[in-house]
Amino acid sequence: MSNYAAIYSSSQNSEITKRVDVLYGEACREYPTYETLVFEHFCSQMIETFGDDELAPEAADAFSYARSDYDYRSPSEIMAAREINRSHGICSHGLTKDTCPCGCFEFTGQEVYEDYGPDECEPIDADFLVTTDPALAMSDEEWELMNEQWRQQEILEASRPIRTFLKTLWIKALNLTTIRQR
16 A cells, blocks of 8 residues: 555544544434434434445445444344334334323223334424533534543543452462461
8 A cells, every 4th residue: 555545544534533533423413312212313314424335435434433442333223223113112212101201102991002213203392302501512522521521430430340359369368478478
């Protein structure tokens, strides 16, 4: 690979990752309280932006990055996940029967379960999801900082059992060395 191709490839990859990051950030700002809606909106925006062929040369890097960093799923994978969630009592909005403002899971008799999709849901108070106060709106820098803090917290929580185990192991080793010296 020539130096020109390597430079072009790396700059193109960073441009693609920035575009994918922006798509995810927009989804988070549009649906700040519903993780499932953020996820589904992000996935639909990926298809709208890069097309539905994940293996196309111009889209492969974007979909690969979206899968690795944001758990992107294709529409068929989302439908399969919805079926699994439904069997566990979670609607397409990622909520349980007692918390969904769209009335998912509410039956009056022997009706067939009908899950209203994210686009069909229009709760009465849908305006509360839109941030109109500029003091509450997040800039890209604030979003990046919050995302980084969240990642650091996840890393800390994930490493806690290992650190506890190593600390216990170290204390046992110190106890053994003091016993042998006596």
